[in-house]
Every structure is written in C-alpha cells, then in structure tokens.
Amino acid sequence: xxxxxxxxxxxxxxxxxxxxxxxxxxxxxxxxxxxxxxxxxxxxxxxxxxxxxxxxxxxxxxxxxxxxxxxxxxxxxxxxxxxxxxxxxxxxxxxxxxxxxxxxxxxxxxxxxxxxxxxxxxxxxxxxxxxxxxxxxxxxxxxxxxxxxxxxxxxxxxxxxxxxxxxxxxxxxxxxxxxxxxxxxxxxxxxxxxxxxxxxxxxxxxxxxxxxxxxxxxxxxxxxxxxxxxxxxxxxxxxxxxxxxxxxxxxxxxxxxxxxxxxxxxxxxxxxxxxxxxxxxxxxxxxxxxxxxxxxxxxxxxxxxxxxxxxxxxxxxxxxxxxxxxxxxxxxxxxxxxxxxxxxxxxxxxxxxxxxxxxxxxxxxxxxxxxxxxxxxxxxxxxxxxxx
Numbered sequence: 001x002x003x004x005x006x007x008x009x010x011x012x013x014x015x016x017x018x019x020x021x022x023x024x025x026x027x028x029x030x031x032x033x034x035x036x037x038x039x040x041x042x043x044x045x046x047x048x049x050x051x052x053x054x055x056x057x058x059x060x061x062x063x064x065x066x067x068x069x070x071x072x073x074x075x076x077x078x079x080x081x082x083x084x085x086x087x088x089x090x091x092x093x094x095x096x097x098x099x100x101x102x103x104x105x106x107x108x109x110x111x112x113x114x115x116x117x118x119x120x121x122x123x124x125x126x127x128x129x130x131x132x133x134x135x136x137x138x139x140x141x142x143x144x145x146x147x148x149x150x151x152x153x154x155x156x157x158x159x160x161x162x163x164x165x166x167x168x169x170x171x172x173x174x175x176x177x178x179x180x181x182x183x184x185x186x187x188x189x190x191x192x193x194x195x196x197x198x199x200x201x202x203x204x205x206x207x208x209x210x211x212x213x214x215x216x217x218x219x220x221x222x223x224x225x226x227x228x229x230x231x232x233x234x235x236x237x238x239x240x241x242x243x244x245x246x247x248x249x250x251x252x253x254x255x256x257x258x259x260x261x262x263x264x265x266x267x268x269x270x271x272x273x274x275x276x277x278x279x280x281x282x283x284x285x286x287x288x289x290x291x292x293x294x295x296x297x298x299x300x301x302x303x304x305x306x307x308x309x310x311x312x313x314x315x316x317x318x319x320x321x322x323x324x325x326x327x328x329x330x331x332x333x334x335x336x337x338x339x340x341x342x343x344x345x346x347x348x349x350x351x352x353x354x355x356x357x358x359x360x361x362x363x364x365x366x367x368x369x370x371x372x373x374x375x376x377x378x379x380x381x382x383x384x385x386x387x388x
Contacts, residue, residue, distance in 0.1 A: 020142060026108060034125075041153045047238060048156050056084075059255065059263070062259055065131045067082070068124075073270040113137050149182060150183045155178070156189075159173075159289060162315065184252065218281075221234075226247070230247070231261075273299060287378070288377075288380065290317060305373050308331070308377070309335055310325075311336055313379050331367070333366060336359070337385070341379075
C-alpha cells in the first residue's frame, strides 16, 4: 500500500497546468462519475474543511454521503470518506490501479490533485452515494473540483491567501472563488462588495443570520441560531459561523432539525483548535494565514500564558503573520513543516526573539520544559508531525 501512495505523491512533481482541460478528459474516460450523485461544492479562504465536515455529518444522519477534503491529517485514505469512515486500503488500492490503467491506456498524465480528485469521484460512484460534499483545493475557477453540477455551493468567507495564484485583493480572490457558483450559494461573508460578486453569478445568495453563543469550555460550545440551540464539539467562535452555514445548507435541502443538531454535535475535525492534552494544555490548530491567526488569538484570549510553536509553508505572508503574533506569546519556537516548508531562518527574520528547533517533536519537548500552555500552529502539514 505504501508503494501505491508514494507513487501518487510522485505526481506532485508534474508541473501543474492551470486549466481544466486535462481534468475533463480524465472524467470523460471515467464516464463523468461526478454527475452520478448530488454534490455540495465548498470553497472559502478559511473554514471550508470544517464546514464540509459539518454538512457531511448532518446529511449522513439520513443519507449515504461521500466527503472529499484535503489535506489528510495522518493517512491519505482520510481524504475519501463515506459517512465518516475513510476508504479501506483494499478499496483504495483497487481504485488507484483502475484509474492508473485508464490513464496509461489513453496516454494521459495527471497532477497529484487531479488524480486524487478523480479518484474521489470514481470511488463515490462505485459506492453509490446519495450526496458528496466536495472541498475545493485552492481558489475555485481552475481548481480540479470545478467540474460539478452541484445542488448547493458554499463560499465560507473571503480573505487574503494564495495571492500569487488567486489575486492580491479580496475582490480578485472573490471573483476566482465565485466561479464555482452554479447553484444557490451559502456564505458567512458580510462585505457587500464581495456579495455583489457572488450575486453577479445569477444564483441566490444566502448569508447567515446573527447567532448568540451561550456557553463554551475546552470540550464544547453552545449557541442559539434561528429557531434552535445547538452544541458543537469544535471550539472557536469561527466554528459557530461555519456551523450556521451548514445549518442553512441543510435547511435548504430539507433536512430534519434533529439530524442537524446530531450531525453538528458529532463533528470533530483534527487540527482545528484540537485539544490533545489538558494537563499540560496542548492545542493543535491549522491557522496558516492572517485571518486564521486573528481567529486563533481571539480564542486564546491571553496568549502570554502560551508557548507558540510555529511552522509555515513557503507561500505564506510571514510578515503579516509575524506582525500579529510578535510579543503576544510568552515564548515562540520556530520549527519546520513538511510540505513546501518555509525555512525557519526566514521566519526568524520577522520574529527575531524566537528560538529555532527544526524538528517538531524536539520543539515540543523544549516547550514542555516550561510550565506554559502550548499552542502548535502555522500549517495543517505540521500538526501530524507533532502527533507522531
């Protein structure tokens, strides 16, 4: 199994061509499996993975539901779930070999994300799902997932990230992400100029209403929204916003209230304000852009109680992130992530008081020598290295 997954990872090095032509050819050869079930297409700068999980878990209370997200936390299989369960090694191997043969027989190649996306569509068709919740990789317009005829679309919010690909302003990024809109769209975005971009696609645009948080601790939070009270097992006020989007999508799809409540409560996504130890308190969080760090700081309330362990990917705006976090924490340790990592020395030029420990587990051991609470963040690719 390891050899097969490593071969898929090898596709990463094929230079990505930012066009959908190759993806459409591949899907044509597969009989367009993505059109054989109802889909919900989810994009946004932050929260798209959590929102996808909320929607999937709600629909799974009644239907057979595929969920395609990225990146995985520990194992590649996690990218392809049906009613919360990742694909088995046996089925993954079978699907990979089938897809590889079709590509080879027709003289086609695929990038890592094209292959993985096509694999998800094929798997969900073979398993006869009723719905599939599909998370965009990056952006919207030329993302390999933008080949759907969805029953609903989600754009969680618009912020500055992946600016070299999507544009340097929020408006430019909104225009790129809006290209997935082919059905009613649900959003937590409040900026009227951004909403006008969505409305220009001639589909209905539903923004979430006001909610009220009623309780929170380190295990759960409760809030009131519209006609009911809901409990989440995920932390941070931004998750309430994500949950409200999921509620609106579910109501649009005529899902019963008790299924919505149960699905929200059962949703727990690794690496999102993920409390992995209470004593000492250790939290893993996937914040990786300016807005993500703002949400993290809001949740922590008193960052001076924490040692921050941070590792970033090379395409992140380290200057803006550093401006947010410098002098906020009791101690900062810079480490090295796994996927296209930014070099710790480069991060340190923006955080001169920070220490460097390139190996994540050694950085954690160093942090544990203090009595500080610990937050580990900067990249979803960093967090599994700590877990291991």
